[in-house]
Amino acid sequence: MLHSMKKGLSYLAVGIVTGVALAGASEGALLAVAASANTGVTLFANVFNKVRDNYAEKPDDDKLVKGAIDGMLASLDPHSTYFDPKSLQDFQTSMRGEEFGGLGLEVMMEDGLVKVVSPIDDTPAARAGLMSGDLVTRIDDTPVKGLTLKEAVDKMRGAAKSSVRLLVERGANRDLKEYTIVREIIHVQSVRSHLESGDIGYIRITQFNQEAYDGVRKAFDHFRTDPGSSRLRGYILDLRNNPGGLLNQAVEITNAFVDSGEIVSTRGRNADQEQRYSARPGVNLSQDKPLVVLINGGSASASEIVSGALQDLKRATLIGTRSFGKGSVQTILPLGDNGALKLTTARYYTPSGRSIQARGIEPDITVLENIPDDLRGKVSSLGEASLFGHLKNGSEEEKGSDAYVPPDKDKDTQLQAAVSLLHGATLESLKKPATTVTVQ
Amino acid sequence: MGLGVVIGAAATVAAPQALSHISPAAYAAAADTYRQLNLFGDVFDKIRNDYVEKPDEAKLIEAAINGMLASLDPHSSYMDAKAFKDMQVQTKGEFGGLGIEVTQEDGLIKVVTPIDDTPAAKAGILSGDVITAIDDTPTQGLTLDQAVEKMRGAINSPVKLKVVRGPKKEAKDFTIVRELIRVQSVRSHVEDGDIGYIRVTQFTEQTADGLKAAMEKLKTEVPADKFKGYILDLRNNPGGLLDQSIDVVNSFIDRGEIVSTRGRTPDETQRFDARPGGDLSGGKPLVVLINGGSASASEIVAGALQDHKRATLIGSRSFGKGSVQTIMPLGQEGALRLTTARYYTPSGRSIQAKGIEPDYKVLEDVPDDLKGKDDMKGEASLKGHLANGDEDTSASQAYVPPEEKDDKQLTAAIDLLEHGVKPVETTAAKADAAPKPEAAKSDAAKSDAPAPAETGKPN
Numbered sequence: 032m033l034h035s036m037k038k039g040l041s042y043l044a045v046g047i048v049t050g051v052a053l054a055g056a057s058e059g060a061l062l063a064v065a066a067s068a069n070t071g072v073t074l075f076a077n078v079f080n081k082v083r084d085n086y087a088e089k090p091d092d093d094k095l096v097k098g099a100i101d102g103m104l105a106s107l108d109p110h111s112t113y114f115d116p117k118s119l120q121d122f123q124t125s126m127r128g129e130e131f132g133g134l135g136l137e138v139m140m141e142d143g144l145v146k147v148v149s150p151i152d153d154t155p156a157a158r159a160g161l162m163s164g165d166l167v168t169r170i171d172d173t174p175v176k177g178l179t180l181k182e183a184v185d186k187m188r189g190a191a192k193s194s195v196r197l198l199v200e201r202g203a204n205r206d207l208k209e210y211t212i213v214r215e216i217i218h219v220q221s222v223r224s225h226l227e228s229g230d231i232g233y234i235r236i237t238q239f240n241q242e243a244y245d246g247v248r249k250a251f252d253h254f255r256t257d258p259g260s261s262r263l264r265g266y267i268l269d270l271r272n273n274p275g276g277l278l279n280q281a282v283e284i285t286n287a288f289v290d291s292g293e294i295v296s297t298r299g300r301n302a303d304q305e306q307r308y309s310a311r312p313g314v315n316l317s318q319d320k321p322l323v324v325l326i327n328g329g330s331a332s333a334s335e336i337v338s339g340a341l342q343d344l345k346r347a348t349l350i351g352t353r354s355f356g357k358g359s360v361q362t363i364l365p366l367g368d369n370g371a372l373k374l375t376t377a378r379y380y381t382p383s384g385r386s387i388q389a390r391g392i393e394p395d396i397t398v399l400e401n402i403p404d405d406l407r408g409k410v411s412s413l414g415e416a417s418l419f420g421h422l423k424n425g426s427e428e429e430k431g432s433d434a435y436v437p438p439d440k441d442k443d444t445q446l447q448a449a450v451s452l453l454h455g456a457t458l459e460s461l462k463k464p465a466t467t468v469t470v471q
Numbered sequence: 472m473g474l475g476v477v478i479g480a481a482a483t484v485a486a487p488q489a490l491s492h493i494s495p496a497a498y499a500a501a502a503d504t505y506r507q508l509n510l511f512g513d514v515f516d517k518i519r520n521d522y523v524e525k526p527d528e529a530k531l532i533e534a535a536i537n538g539m540l541a542s543l544d545p546h547s548s549y550m551d552a553k554a555f556k557d558m559q560v561q562t563k564g565e566f567g568g569l570g571i572e573v574t575q576e577d578g579l580i581k582v583v584t585p586i587d588d589t590p591a592a593k594a595g596i597l598s599g600d601v602i603t604a605i606d607d608t609p610t611q612g613l614t615l616d617q618a619v620e621k622m623r624g625a626i627n628s629p630v631k632l633k634v635v636r637g638p639k640k641e642a643k644d645f646t647i648v649r650e651l652i653r654v655q656s657v658r659s660h661v662e663d664g665d666i667g668y669i670r671v672t673q674f675t676e677q678t679a680d681g682l683k684a685a686m687e688k689l690k691t692e693v694p695a696d697k698f699k700g701y702i703l704d705l706r707n708n709p710g711g712l713l714d715q716s717i718d719v720v721n722s723f724i725d726r727g728e729i730v731s732t733r734g735r736t737p738d739e740t741q742r743f744d745a746r747p748g749g750d751l752s753g754g755k756p757l758v759v760l761i762n763g764g765s766a767s768a769s770e771i772v773a774g775a776l777q778d779h780k781r782a783t784l785i786g787s788r789s790f791g792k793g794s795v796q797t798i799m800p801l802g803q804e805g806a807l808r809l810t811t812a813r814y815y816t817p818s819g820r821s822i823q824a825k826g827i828e829p830d831y832k833v834l835e836d837v838p839d840d841l842k843g844k845d846d847m848k849g850e851a852s853l854k855g856h857l858a859n860g861d862e863d864t865s866a867s868q869a870y871v872p873p874e875e876k877d878d879k880q881l882t883a884a885i886d887l888l889e890h891g892v893k894p895v896e897t898t899a900a901k902a903d904a905a906p907k908p909e910a911a912k913s914d915a916a917k918s919d920a921p922a923p924a925e926t927g928k929p930n
Contacts, residue, residue, distance in 0.1 A: 071532035072515060074804050076508065078536050078549065081799050086543060087810045087857065089735055095539050096507040100514050102538015103531050107522060113514065300523060364517050369510045375523045422523065 075099070108375050109418040110361055115370045121181075122363075122373075125219065126277060128242035132191040133217040136161065140180040144168055147199075149438075151217070159212045162201065163438070169198035191216050221276075222246025224253065227446075230262050231453050235269040236284070239276025239333040244283040251287065251316040265321035265453040267446070268337075271351060271436050275332025278360060278379075282308045285340045287316045288347070294340045297360050297377040304377065322347040323449040326394055328412030329434035331355035339381035339392050348452060349394040350461075351445050352432035356415035358388025359422055378422065388424040389416040391432070396461050398448045402435050511535070540809075545853040546796055547810045555805040558798075561654075562712060564675030567626040568652045571596060575615040579603075582634075586652070594647045597636065604633035624649050656711075657681030659689060662881075665697045666888050667755075670704040671719065674711025674768040679718035686722065686751045700756035700888040702881070703772075706786060706871050710767025713795060713814075720775045721749035723757055723782070729775045732795050732812040739812065757782040758884040761829055763847030763867030766790035773827050774816035783887060784829040785894055786880045788867040791850035793823025794857055813857065824851035824862040831894040833883045837870050 079099075082090055097115065104111040114122055124131060135154020138145045145167040150157040168175050170186045178186070187195060197210045221243045227233040232254040236243055254263055268288075275281075278297075285294045289310045296307045324338045324347045335354050341347035360377040380386055391414060414431025415421050437443045448461050515535075518526055533551065540547040550558055560566045570589020571582050580602040585592040602610055605621040613621070622630060632645045656678045662668040667689035671678060690698070701723075710716075713732075720729045724745050731742045759782045761773050770789045776782035795812040815821050826849060847869035851862040872878045883894035 071528045072512065074801065075511070075532050075535055077801060078807055079508070079539065081807055082539065082543070082547075082809060085734075085797065085799070085809055085811050086547075087734060087794060087812050090543065092507045094542050096511050098542025099511055099535040099539035102541065103514070103518065103535040105538065106530060106534030107518070107526065111518075111522075299521075300525060359523060362521065364521065366510060366513055369513075372514055372517055374517060374521055376521050377523055 104372075104374075106420070108359070108420050108422055110357070110359060110373070111375045112373045113370065114363075114373060116368065117370075119370045125238075126240050128219045128221055128240040130216045130218050131188055132193070132214045133188045134161075134195065134197075134212055134214060135217050136187065138167070138180070138184065140183075141166070143176050144200075145175050145178075145180065145183045151220075154217055155212045155215050159210050161197075161199065161210065164201070166200040167197055168200055169196075171196050189214050220246070222250060224250035226254070226258060227267060228450050228454070230258055230264045231450060232263055232266045233269065234266060236273055236334075238273055239280040239284070241277065241280065243276065243280045244287070247284050247287055248316065260318060263318075263320055265323070266317060267323050267325060267449045267453070268341075268347070269325045269446075270330045270334040270338055271325050271327040271445070272329035272434055273331070273334040274329065274355075275334055275357065278308075278333060278336070281333035281336040285337050286310045286314050288322055288341060289344055290315045292344050293382040295336045295379050295381065297379045299377040306377075321453055323452055324349050325445050325449060326351045326354045326392060327434050327436070327445070328352055328355060328391075328414060328432035330392075331415075332357040335387050335392055336379060336381075339385070339387055342392065342395070343382040343385075348396065348458070349392065350396045350398055350449050350452070351394045352397060352399060353393050353414075353429060354387070354391040355412055355431060356387055356389050356391035356429065358386045358390075358415070358424065375422070386424055389414075389421055389428040390424060391415070391429055396448065396452075396458065398445045398461070399433060400435050400437055400444055401442065402433065406435060540807075542855070544794070544810050544855050544857055546792070546794060546808070548808050549805065550808060551805040552803065553805075555800075558806075562675055564654045564656060564677035566623055566652055566654075567628070567649045568623045569596075569630065569632075569647050569649060570652045571622070573602070573615070573619065573622075575618075578611060580610045580613070580615065580618045586655075589652055590647045590650050594645050596632070596634065596645065596647075600634040600636050602632055602634050603642075604631075606631050626651050653677055655681065657685050659685035661689065661692050662702065663885055663889060665693050665699045666885060667693065667698065667701045668704065668881075669701060671708055671769075673708055674715040674719070676712065676715065678711065678715040679722070682719055682722055683751060695753065698753075698755055700758065701752060702758045702760065702884045702888070703776075703782070704760045704881075705765045705769040705773060706760050706762040706880070707764035707869055708766070708769040709764065710769055710792065713768060713771070716768035716771045717743045718749075719772050721745045723750060723752045723776060724779055725750040727779055728817040730771045730814050730816065732814045734812040741812075756888055758887055759784050760880050760884060761786045761789045761827065762869045762871070762880070763787055763790060763826075763849060764869035765827075766850075767792045770822050770827055771814060771816075774820070774822055777827065777830070778817040778820075783831065784827065785831045785833050785883050785887070786829045787832060787834060787869075788829065788849075788863065789822070789827040790847060790867070791822055791824050791826035791863065793821045793825075793850070793859065810857070821859055823857055823859040824849075825859060826850070826863060826867065831883065832896050833880050833894050834868050834897040835870050835872055835879050836877065837868070841870060 079095065082095060083092070097113070100113045104113055134156040135151040136156045137148040137151060139148050140146070147161055147163055147165040147167065149163045150161045167183070170183060173186060175183055187197075189195065191214055194211055194213045197212065199208050199210065200206065201208060219240065221238050221240045222234065222236050224232065224234045232250065234247060234250045236247070278295075282294050290312050291310050294308045294310055296305060298305045322341065324341055326334065326338050326349055330338065330351075331354065335357065338347070338349055338354065342349050358378055359375045360379055361373045362376040364372040364374055366372060378386055378388055412431035412434040414429065416428040416430050436445075440446060452458070452461060515531065518531060519528065533549065536549045540549055569591040570586040571591040572584050572586065573580050574583050575581070582596055582598055582600040582602065584598045585596045602618070604610060605618060608621065610618050624630060626649055629646050629648050632647065634643050634645065635641065636643060654675065654677070656673050656675045657669060657671050659667065659669040667686070669682065669685050669689075671682065717729050725747050726745050729743045729745055731740060733740045757776065759773050759776055761769065761784055765773065765786075766789065770792065773782075773784055773789060777784050793813050794810045795814055796808045797811040799807040799809060801807060813821055813823055848866050849863070850856050851864040871880075875881060879897075886892040887894060
């Protein structure tokens with residue numbers, strides 16, 4: 032069947048070429064040839080031909096086909112997309128956690144300007160004195176207004192040792208400051224860790240790229256010497272605002288906390304496409320010490336695989352707010368010189384067999400952060416169930432939740448609840464409303 | 472004859488390009504196209520085989536076509552068989568139905584007004600009646616389109632309506648036989664005793680005839696020696712058929728170019744001239760009213776009459792849609808609405824993304840509750856519009872007061888025709904506002920009708 036469909040398509044393509052060469056003259060012939068192929072594709076080719084021959088301006092064939100592919104994928108679900116060669120390269124770079132020449136800024140778009148979320152420690156941007164909240168208005172001589180975030184980021188990146196000029200606005204007075212910064216190789220760190228309260232191993236994963244598991248393993252190595260295994264009370268795995276990443280990294284990282292059992296299964300369209308991922312014995316690095324996982328409305332996909340598995344296996348206590356609810360798996364399907372297709376190919380299921388698609392994972396203890404007034408309403412994640420065209424999952428869908436993490440650790444009520452729990456507070460006590468801990 | 476019109480329209484712009492020989496460049500282009508279509512086929516194939524659910528292939532193709540067309544400009548689109556049929560009904564301006572303008576309110580289908588001299592009016596349907604069932608199907612849960620669809624049907628076929636009337640919610644049953652309903656695109660009356668007022672709501676197949684009938688009727692109502700002139704009201708008219716707009720212009724001038732269209736290559740240029748003897752206006756003065764909701768075919772008319780100095784334009788800047796769409800039927804699969812040309816006024820200007828400036832800018836007073844809400848942003852604000860040099864992206868007013876006495880643009884037109892008083896230009900551009908909300912639908916065709924075949928209202 033597959034074979035015959037392909038044959039149909041290639042037939043059609045030949046027909047189209049004939050149509051091109053002869054322009055309008057051979058349209059009848061084209062349709063005759065195409066008649067044997069998939070009628071839908073014939074219709075598409077027919078329209079493509081008409082556009083190419085009759086549009087008011089000479090159309091760009093590449094753009095037409097890209098528009099068609101984008102339209103087709105957008106009709107499926109919000110996570111299926113087409114990568115042209117350039118964006119595929121960017122995607123691969125980010126998944127490899129690879130190095131690039133840049134400044135070391137985490138940025139976001141706000142009102143058409145690039146806003147600094149935070150300068151990354153020990154990078155040119157941090158050393159030059161850029162600060163969180165700075166608004167970048169010009170990069171070299173290009174105004175940022177009108178650029179997309181990606182375009183702005185591309186402009187800031189460049190060869191190591193090359194320099195870039197940034198004009199920024201700072202603070203309420205919008206003081207203008209200009210910086211000339213020399214780019215360096217920036218390493219995208221997906222795992223950061225430190226010792227919390229002297230005896231808790233805190234591990235934050237910002238995304239599941241190819242280096243995530245290595246980062247986690249290094250964190251464990253570190254905790255074994257400081258504070259040492261005997262003093263370590265437990266772990267906090269912080270997956271808040273982690274949008275996901277690679278499935279195999281999620282499986283490996285879960286396996287660093289468990290010895291046995293299923294971690295996740297994925298199911299495609301047909302029963303024979305089911306895949307099960309189970310823990311391998313002997314690679315559990317956690318010495319079975321207590322584990323708290325922090326999640327919020329920004330924890331999606333691979334983050335939900337990890338937290339769902341650890342919850343189902345009763346290995347961890349989940350604290351925070353309901354996760355995003357992205358229960359689908361995308362596969363990167365290469366398209367030769369034309370980039371690649373990121374296509375939703377499966378749903379995944381936690382060990383107990385539940386799909387979190389459009390529902391999310393409920394934490395064991397819901398703890399809300401106190402959101403500053405000026406951010407209220409801006410820092411909630413709408414969640415998968417709010418995305419147009421999301422894969423359905425029965426009637427019990429749930430919207431997103433808060434996705435705010437206070438920059439100041441002392442104000443981070445979710446983190447504090449995790450620390451209290453590991454220091455012996457009972458679940459019950461954490462569930463009671465307290466002054467600093469708002470409980471749903 | 473919807474199809475005839477459509478084909479006629481196609482012929483005006485889309486003569487197939489005949490390549491006399493196959494150049495090497497054509498071969499290169501062919502190879503590139505082959506590569507592009509292979510890519511499309513490849514992606515389609517992968518989705519078909521690997522997507523998490525079995526995809527609906529027809530839906531995929533439709534989304535692909537829509538995606539491709541959306542990458543071109545805001546006016547190129549695909550119509551499936553159903554949408555194509557609706558468009559033809561709309562363009563044709565007639566259908567089998569009851570003659571009711573309906574709207575949806577809180578999920579209920581409510582009669583805005585029965586149209587004079589239609590089966591609905593004769594049966595005694597009243598404004599404000601709520602239609603609760605059509606042929607025993609409850610209307611609760613139906614969309615407005617679905618309800619309209621059910622009321623439409625073959626001429627001479629009956630339809631049963633259950634309506635609820637008045638505060639007492641009296642239930643009444645009607646059985647009404649459908650007739651041929653003509654959507655009136657032209658309405659006229661005598662203004663101030665000696666001015667012929669003609670409003671064109673859209674350019675359908677009925678428009679030129681409707682205009683001629685209106686002008687004849689006005690002539691019988693006002694003696695020629697007293698006749699002060701015409702007001703042609705094109706405000707909030709989103710456009711329609713090109714040939715109809717040409718005919719409308721020809722009813723006011725006897726010679727000269729009306730409009731030209733230019734496709735991709737010079738040999739696709741078409742010029743449309745006035746036919747001598749077409750002018751029915753007896754050279755009487757003419758004022759054309761335009762606003763931010765006057766688009767496309769309306770702008771062809773206003774632009775031609777302005778360039779010929781035949782009319783004085785009063786109102787606010789028009790929408791700025793200077794492109795022509797051709798309907799290309801796709802057999803059983805509906806039709807393609809494709810931008811195939813730009814049009815130019817007789818003086819050679821393209822109004823694309825610029826609009827037409829009235830000779831006298833007069834703004835309406837917009838009620839507070841509508842202020843700022845419904846600025847007509849115009850073509851230049853549409854994503855992916857055809858570019859045209861120095862564009863005007865500012866919004867233009869598109870509000871017409873429901874009460875004639877409040878209508879400053881109309882009053883200015885009357886003053887000019889009656890007393891030669893030149894309008895005082897309004898500068899308080901703050902008052903920019905709203906397209907007249909025309910949410911009501913007549914029982915088959917939408918009355919706010921985005922444009923049919925040729926030149927259409929962007930939305």
